[in-house]
Amino acid sequence: MKIIFHSKFKDVYASDPAAKAGRMEAILKELEGKYDFVEPEPATQQDLKRVHSQRHIDSIRKNPHLYEIACLSAGGAILASELAMKGQPSFALIRPPGHHASYDSSWGFCFFNNIAVALAKLKAENKIKKALILDIDLHFGDGTANIFAGTEIRYFHPEADKSEEFIELIESVLQKEIYDVLAVSAGFDRGVEDWGGQLSSEDYFTIGRLIKQSAEKICQGRRFAVLEGGYNHKVLGKNVKAFIDGLS
Numbered sequence: 150m151k152i153i154f155h156s157k158f159k160d161v162y163a164s165d166p167a168a169k170a171g172r173m174e175a176i177l178k179e180l181e182g183k184y185d186f187v188e189p190e191p192a193t194q195q196d197l198k199r200v201h202s203q204r205h206i207d208s209i210r211k212n213p214h215l216y217e218i219a220c221l222s223a224g225g226a227i228l229a230s231e232l233a234m235k236g237q238p239s240f241a242l243i244r245p246p247g248h249h250a251s252y253d254s255s256w257g258f259c260f261f262n263n264i265a266v267a268l269a270k271l272k273a274e275n276k277i278k279k280a281l282i283l284d285i286d287l288h289f290g291d292g293t294a295n296i297f298a299g300t301e302i303r304y305f306h307p308e309a310d311k312s313e314e315f316i317e318l319i320e321s322v323l324q325k326e327i328y329d330v331l332a333v334s335a336g337f338d339r340g341v342e343d344w345g346g347q348l349s350s351e352d353y354f355t356i357g358r359l360i361k362q363s364a365e366k367i368c369q370g371r372r373f374a375v376l377e378g379g380y381n382h383k384v385l386g387k388n389v390k391a392f393i394d395g396l397s
C-alpha cells in the first residue's frame with residue numbers, strides 16, 4: 150500500500166472546510182511511519198482537458214496558488230491509479246477534493262475532478278475499458294456522475310439510514326460485474342463524529358477490507374482510493390487509517 154502525498158497539500162488554499170489548517174496533519178499523524186509515502190507530479194493541461202472545459206480550467210488558473218495545488222491533487226489521483234494498475238494498491242491523500250467538479254463547473258470545495266482525471270487518462274491510454282467508482286462520501290458526487298454518464302465507467306454512491314445497510318449496498322454492487330479497476334472516492338464525512346453521524350472506525354475498516362477482497366475477485370486486485378470529504382480533525386486520521394488498513 151502506497152500513500153500519495155505532497156507537502157503542498159498542507160497549504161491553506163481556500164476558506165472552506167476541506168482546505169482548513171491542520172486537516173492533512175490530522176491524517177498524517179496516524180499514517181506516518183506505518184505506510185510508504187510517494188510524491189505526485191502535477192496533472193498537465195492535457196490531463197485536465199479530458200474531463201474539463203478550457204473555460205473551467207482557466208477560471209481556476211486565475212488563482213495561481215489554488216491552481217498549483219489543484220493540479221497536484223489531480224496528479225495524486227493519477228499516480229494512485231497508475232500504481233493500482235501495476236498491482237500496487239494506493240491511497241491518494243490529496244486536497245482539494247474532486248467529486249463535485251463537472252465538465253464546466255465545480256462547487257462543494259472541489260475544483261478539478263481528481264478521480265475522473267485519473268480514470269480518463271487510463272482510458273485514453275487504453276489501459277482500461279471498464280471501471281467502477283465507489284463513492285463512500287456522505288454526499289453524491291454529481292461531478293463524477295455527470296462526467297461519466299453513459300460510459301463504461303460506472304459510478305455508484307450508496308445511501309442508507311443504517312451502517313449495516315450501507316455496507317450491504319457496497320457488498321452487492323461489488324459482486325455484480327468484472328472491471329479493469331476499482332476506484333474509491335473515499336470521503337469520511339459520513340463518520341459517526343463527522344457531519345453524517347453514521348460510520349464508525351470499525352465500519353471504515355470493514356468497507357476497506359470488503360473492497361480489497363472484492364477487487365481480488367472482480368478486477369485482479371487493482372484498487373485505489375482518493376480522499377474526498379471528512380471534516381472532524383479529531384477522528385479523521387483514525388477513520389482514514391482504519392479504511393487503509395482494511396484496503397491493504
Ligand SMILES: [Zn+2]
Nearest residue numbers: 286287288378
Ligand atoms: Zn462530502
